[in-house]
Amino acid sequence: MKSRRFWYLVLVGGALTVLAVSLVSGCAGSENNGTVSTSAGQLVPGQGSENESQPVSDKVWQATLALHVEIGPSLPADQPADMAVIDGTMFVVDTGHGQLVEVTADGKSSLVLDGQVDPKLVLSAPMAIASNQGQLYVADSGTGRVLILAPSGKVSQVITLARGNSADALPPRPIGIAVWSDGSFAVSDANNHRLIKYDTAGNLLWTVGSGVPATGENGFNVPGGLALDRDGNVYVVDILNAQVKKYSADGKFVSAFGQSGDTAGRFSRAKAVAVDDAGNIYVSDSLAVAVQVFDQAGTYLGLVGRKDPGDQNSAPLFEAPHGLKIMDGKLYVVDRYAGLFVFDLPATPQGAGS
Amino acid sequence: MGKKIGLVSIALIVFMVFLMAFVSIASAAPGDHSNVVNTVHNVTRGLPGANPCEGCHIPHDASGAFLWARNPHASGGGSSVGPSSTTAIKPLCYSCHDGTVAVTGMKTVFDPTKANHKTKAASTLITSGSQKGQPYGPGRDCDLCHNPHDDGNTDFLIYGRTGANGAHVTVTPGGNVCVACHAGNLDASLGGTGINHRTHIVPSAVSMPIDAIWNPFAGDYTGTRLFDPTTNLVSAKANAVLACESCHTPHGSITDENSLNTMAPAQLCINCHK
Numbered sequence: 001m002k003s004r005r006f007w008y009l010v011l012v013g014g015a016l017t018v019l020a021v022s023l024v025s026g027c028a029g030s031e032n033n034g035t036v037s038t039s040a041g042q043l044v045p046g047q048g049s050e051n052e053s054q055p056v057s058d059k060v061w062q063a064t065l066a067l068h069v070e071i072g073p074s075l076p077a078d079q080p081a082d083m084a085v086i087d088g089t090m091f092v093v094d095t096g097h098g099q100l101v102e103v104t105a106d107g108k109s110s111l112v113l114d115g116q117v118d119p120k121l122v123l124s125a126p127m128a129i130a131s132n133q134g135q136l137y138v139a140d141s142g143t144g145r146v147l148i149l150a151p152s153g154k155v156s157q158v159i160t161l162a163r164g165n166s167a168d169a170l171p172p173r174p175i176g177i178a179v180w181s182d183g184s185f186a187v188s189d190a191n192n193h194r195l196i197k198y199d200t201a202g203n204l205l206w207t208v209g210s211g212v213p214a215t216g217e218n219g220f221n222v223p224g225g226l227a228l229d230r231d232g233n234v235y236v237v238d239i240l241n242a243q244v245k246k247y248s249a250d251g252k253f254v255s256a257f258g259q260s261g262d263t264a265g266r267f268s269r270a271k272a273v274a275v276d277d278a279g280n281i282y283v284s285d286s287l288a289v290a291v292q293v294f295d296q297a298g299t300y301l302g303l304v305g306r307k308d309p310g311d312q313n314s315a316p317l318f319e320a321p322h323g324l325k326i327m328d329g330k331l332y333v334v335d336r337y338a339g340l341f342v343f344d345l346p347a348t349p350q351g352a353g354s
Numbered sequence: 355m356g357k358k359i360g361l362v363s364i365a366l367i368v369f370m371v372f373l374m375a376f377v378s379i380a381s382a383a384p385g386d387h388s389n390v391v392n393t394v395h396n397v398t399r400g401l402p403g404a405n406p407c408e409g410c411h412i413p414h415d416a417s418g419a420f421l422w423a424r425n426p427h428a429s430g431g432g433s434s435v436g437p438s439s440t441t442a443i444k445p446l447c448y449s450c451h452d453g454t455v456a457v458t459g460m461k462t463v464f465d466p467t468k469a470n471h472k473t474k475a476a477s478t479l480i481t482s483g484s485q486k487g488q489p490y491g492p493g494r495d496c497d498l499c500h501n502p503h504d505d506g507n508t509d510f511l512i513y514g515r516t517g518a519n520g521a522h523v524t525v526t527p528g529g530n531v532c533v534a535c536h537a538g539n540l541d542a543s544l545g546g547t548g549i550n551h552r553t554h555i556v557p558s559a560v561s562m563p564i565d566a567i568w569n570p571f572a573g574d575y576t577g578t579r580l581f582d583p584t585t586n587l588v589s590a591k592a593n594a595v596l597a598c599e600s601c602h603t604p605h606g607s608i609t610d611e612n613s614l615n616t617m618a619p620a621q622l623c624i625n626c627h628k
Binding site: 005006009071078079081095096098125127141173175190213214215221222224239240260261262268269271286287289320322336337 | 361364397398399401402403404408409412445446448449450452453454455457460461464465466467573
């Protein structure tokens with residue numbers, strides 16, 4: 001019968017379709033597992049496998065809270081992002097007010113440093129600060145400049161960061177800064193996804209990053225906080241790639257680690273970095289609300305920032321931890337809402353060593 | 355022979371029909387979530403091996419609802435982002451809108467000294483406007499008004515800014531981001547008095563505002579502003595009109611969270627009615 005044959009053909013056609021589509025869709029797409037190889041070709045997994053399936057870790061990083069300065073009369077700042085320390089005195093970038101706030105080591109009093117101290121001290125959304133040889137280097141993201149000044153607030157040099165070469169290059173927006181002992185400095189440019197280094201005269205030395213969001217050894221997707229280790233290597237928080245990347249002082253890629261996620265040892269939204277003398281890498285994460293610590297291989301070692309240090313699930317100390325500095329055995333943390341925290345680190349280095 | 359070719363042709367046609375039907379169903383957009391690809395919230399921006407969702411979500415090893423890659427809650431509970439903030443979405447928004455990934459929001463929404471539109475209502479259901487009957491509920495935060503996946507209305511607003519006639523912030527239920535919820539206060543047919551300060555009018559020469567600038571990005575938190583009726587942008591041109599946001603602002607207000615004015619009460623009226 002004609003109709004029976006018709007329906008038979010419909011059945012065959014449908015079966016062929018299902019077969020063809022299942023064959024085509026069997027091909028898997030590419031996968032980004034968030035690991036990066038070191039220059040030696042060794043894969044850096046990011047954390048131990050025991051963290052892969054459990055959100056809780058019993059790893060505790062020793063750090064004793066020594067001082068907490070809340071935002072208020074002792075710290076009249078609006079969403080401070082970073083601080084530098086000179087002889088115990090803390091110089092805080094007050095991002096919201098566009099000024100610096102100098103806070104005494106005991107956290108009891110402060111002094112505002114702004115245009116009234118020096119007319120050249122004009123800041124608009126300063127996001128990062130570092131110190132070297134008694135001088136302060138401020139990354140002013142609103143104006144795309146770096147200001148070098150004395151602790152008194154007197155500005156000695158203003159460097160306007162140069163735009164990239166591309167016609168599409170956006171104005172530089174520096175949100176991280178690190179300074180070497182010879183006075184050269186590097187900034188992370190969030191608008192153009194690059195790490196740039198200048199000498200003391202303001203000459204551009206080298207650039208890492210192509211000017212657009214990128215992955216890999218020499219690419220960034222919003223580079224954030226910077227830090228140096230004792231060997232002069234510079235560490236960059238690659239915020240949207242959930243990585244911390246390490247480069248030599250002359251801009252050569254060394255290694256990287258990091259994986260996105262909201263379990264222990266992973267990056268929710270990493271912001272800034274600091275390195276202790278043993279080579280342990282501290283990473284502030286404003287969404288994980290903690291400072292997580294890793295060794296040079298990227299192995300997770302523990303976190304700082306819980307009211308009960310022994311219980312990772314206890315209430316957090318922080319609201320939105322951001323800028324970090326390690327000096328003279330202390331860990332300094334700037335929190336955008338909760339203010340300044342100073343922790344004493346143990347005299348004996350923790351972790352597996354560098 | 356002809357019969358065999360005919361049968362093969364029919365089989366092929368049927369095959370193609372099924373194939374086209376399957377492909378069209380499989381590629382249909384799942385909803386507004388897919389629109390994120392065309393917005394600035396597509397933070398991986400076509401990077402090789404990355405998908406547009408992983409700025410905020412992760413398909414494996416997540417620890418919370420919505421497959422957060424970036425947990426908006428602090429581990430172990432507690433507040434994050436602003437004193438006594440215990441909400442879910444705000445920390446995730448601030449994790450980018452803090453001057454690092456994005457510069458917007460830092461001086462308005464997240465300025466701790468300024469007031470913002472409430473995000474937790476006393477009642478559980480919206481009582482008037484186009485969203486009447488929709489729940490507020492716990493956890494409604496920035497997402498009370500914003501959908502981070504869809505920028506069709508600008509500013510990732512769920513409710514459009516334009517009224518049915520294209521004008522900015524008209525008192526038109528269903529077509530306006532304010533009256534989406536506040537229509538009852540404004541419209542007599544919905545229980546309000548219907549007597550409100552007029553909007554969508556050009557101030558007369560006598561009542562042009564003295565301080566016509568409200569720009570927190572420039573550090574100016576007090577002043578009113580007028581809007582271009584065709585572009586809905588802040589404008590100082592001759593045809594600029596009054597709107598709800600001339601006197602009120604959902605973010606960055608210097609008055610309390612109940613009035614959300616752009617000027618102190620003593621100055622607001624006389625800024626125009628001198």
